[in-house]
Amino acid sequence: MDRLDERHIGLEVGDTITAKVRRFTPGEEPRYDTFRVPYEKWMRVLDVLIYITEELDSDLSYRWYCGSKMCGSCAMRVNGRETLACWAAAEPDMTIEPLRNLPVLRDLTVDRKPYEQRFLALEPWIHRANPYPGFPEPLTHREMRFASRALDCISCAACYSACPVVGLGDVTNFSGPAPLVQIGQAALDPRDSHDRWQHLIREASIFSCVSCYRCEEVCPASIPIVSRVIEPLKALAYRTAPEKPRHPHVFLDIVRRRGRIDPSELVLRVQGLRALLGLGRIKALLVARKVAPWKTLFGKPIRGIRHVRRLFEKIS
Amino acid sequence: MKLAYYPGCSAQSTCKELNASTHLVAHKLGLDLVEYRSATCTGSREIRAVQPELFLALNARILAMAERDGLTLMTICNTCTLNFLDVIQMLGEDREALSRVNDALAAEGLRYEGTAQVKHFLWVLHEDIGEAELRRLVKRPLTGLDIGAFYGCHITRPPGHYGFYDSRNNRALEKLNEVLGANSIDYSGRVECCGFHTAAGEETVAIKLVGKHLKDAKDHGADAIVTPCPLCHTVLDTFQPDMEKDTGARLGLPIVHLPQLVGLALGLSPAELQMDRHVVGLGDAVRRKVIPIAAA
Numbered sequence: 001m002d003r004l005d006e007r008h009i010g011l012e013v014g015d016t017i018t019a020k021v022r023r024f025t026p027g028e029e030p031r032y033d034t035f036r037v038p039y040e041k042w043m044r045v046l047d048v049l050i051y052i053t054e055e056l057d058s059d060l061s062y063r064w065y066c067g068s069k070m071c072g073s074c075a076m077r078v079n080g081r082e083t084l085a086c087w088a089a090a091e092p093d094m095t096i097e098p099l100r101n102l103p104v105l106r107d108l109t110v111d112r113k114p115y116e117q118r119f120l121a122l123e124p125w126i127h128r129a130n131p132y133p134g135f136p137e138p139l140t141h142r143e144m145r146f147a148s149r150a151l152d153c154i155s156c157a158a159c160y161s162a163c164p165v166v167g168l169g170d171v172t173n174f175s176g177p178a179p180l181v182q183i184g185q186a187a188l189d190p191r192d193s194h195d196r197w198q199h200l201i202r203e204a205s206i207f208s209c210v211s212c213y214r215c216e217e218v219c220p221a222s223i224p225i226v227s228r229v230i231e232p233l234k235a236l237a238y239r240t241a242p243e244k245p246r247h248p249h250v251f252l253d254i255v256r257r258r259g260r261i262d263p264s265e266l267v268l269r270v271q272g273l274r275a276l277l278g279l280g281r282i283k284a285l286l287v288a289r290k291v292a293p294w295k296t297l298f299g300k301p302i303r304g305i306r307h308v309r310r311l312f313e314k315i316s
Numbered sequence: 317m318k319l320a321y322y323p324g325c326s327a328q329s330t331c332k333e334l335n336a337s338t339h340l341v342a343h344k345l346g347l348d349l350v351e352y353r354s355a356t357c358t359g360s361r362e363i364r365a366v367q368p369e370l371f372l373a374l375n376a377r378i379l380a381m382a383e384r385d386g387l388t389l390m391t392i393c394n395t396c397t398l399n400f401l402d403v404i405q406m407l408g409e410d411r412e413a414l415s416r417v418n419d420a421l422a423a424e425g426l427r428y429e430g431t432a433q434v435k436h437f438l439w440v441l442h443e444d445i446g447e448a449e450l451r452r453l454v455k456r457p458l459t460g461l462d463i464g465a466f467y468g469c470h471i472t473r474p475p476g477h478y479g480f481y482d483s484r485n486n487r488a489l490e491k492l493n494e495v496l497g498a499n500s501i502d503y504s505g506r507v508e509c510c511g512f513h514t515a516a517g518e519e520t521v522a523i524k525l526v527g528k529h530l531k532d533a534k535d536h537g538a539d540a541i542v543t544p545c546p547l548c549h550t551v552l553d554t555f556q557p558d559m560e561k562d563t564g565a566r567l568g569l570p571i572v573h574l575p576q577l578v579g580l581a582l583g584l585s586p587a588e589l590q591m592d593r594h595v596v597g598l599g600d601a602v603r604r605k606v607i608p609i610a611a612a
Contacts, residue, residue, distance in 0.1 A: 210525075226474065
């Protein structure tokens, strides 16, 4: 399904592509303009936009440079999904919109500054404790297995647009996936000796990631952002922070003691007394028998817990 | 058909009704479930991230039990399913980690070979029971019931895991609705995130992520939402009163676990499926459309 010819099924040379494009000029109301473009063989979304500017409306604003999935400047949303215009096949009916979570300058062109400021604050470069020893440096594939994936990033900000937590604005301080991939290029490199936990926990609020994999779904460089970048960074932050992040710390303790999670204990210990303030909810949970205070207080661990505790001792 | 069965933590605590209805429905479907009482949590997103080696060992331990018995392991939680699948892949690619994990499991007489098979109940329905048999077993088609599917993330992402191009192509729940006689509605939340994994610390994110989608489902005429994941269920059901406050919209959308929906169509009653163990009640629409069917 990822091949261009397969995605073009249903389109024949000479067919008409209908492209609904979101237009915006500062000081005016945003609107959608519909353009009809004749389909040419192997046509990409970028080709449709080029046709529009050359033949229909030279005023349309969008960015592109390399046209070959390298520079990361033509990221936009096609039919609600982030993609590179230079890589996405034209479809018979397309709604083309700018990236989300960044201010729109004009039409499909967004202001990348908020994203760039965010990742620059994380110091995404290698801090060396020891001077450069000269080429070649002794590095193995295993040591570089996470950083090398992060280094595939073309900084297109598609994932920054797709992230639902970034989309909530100030509800959290989460930096979003793209800045974490940028810091991962340095922090997951074995030569980096910088103490990163402050950047990761305080600046990037990394534990606010909900692990929804939206970022991985849209990444044009196919980086496993959650499992090969964000999770190794969470492990680094957890290992090096002087005070353990509360949620994973309590979670580990409950599984070690009980074998399984008791959600009431988890919430009470992570949130503290604040968890008891919502009396309405507590009553609803009790009525629906969603919580069992007796079991939380006196519940027994699972069968075979001694084997589980030995695993914890042996491995952690 | 005999299957190893892993209910996970939620179905044994906040969503006991899910565990109970899975057993009832499995019986109706002719599935013989072997449940491992000594199975731990799979590590959710927390142990998975901060103690990766322990995460491998906890999952390999459960997979090894299923291998020992020569059974496919059936799951009913999205996050557990993805954890098992990822551990199978990770240990398949890393022989050193595999041997360290097996050293640790040896004391319990367990060994993970890499042959384990994991299947969410949704896939057991589609692949092992099959459409024809399911249609035959439906006693009370859910005619007239408009249902929104809430897939949750970990049964449909990351890309490349589940055999379709991306999450937009996933139609497993809509197909099932049709087999059970119900209508599927389209709405904004089908493959969106419920925000469960940070909700133990800060539930505002979950409330804000989901509220707008439940409102959209309501606006598109949903009578109920079905989900294959107890974590999504917990957010959609127990935080729904907060979402009503946040969106200012009256929602009152009953959230139904996948086995409960199948159970209703197979003739089980809402009481047998313990649908009173939800914060949001069944609702007028479901009561009007389903209870008369179930009581027939």
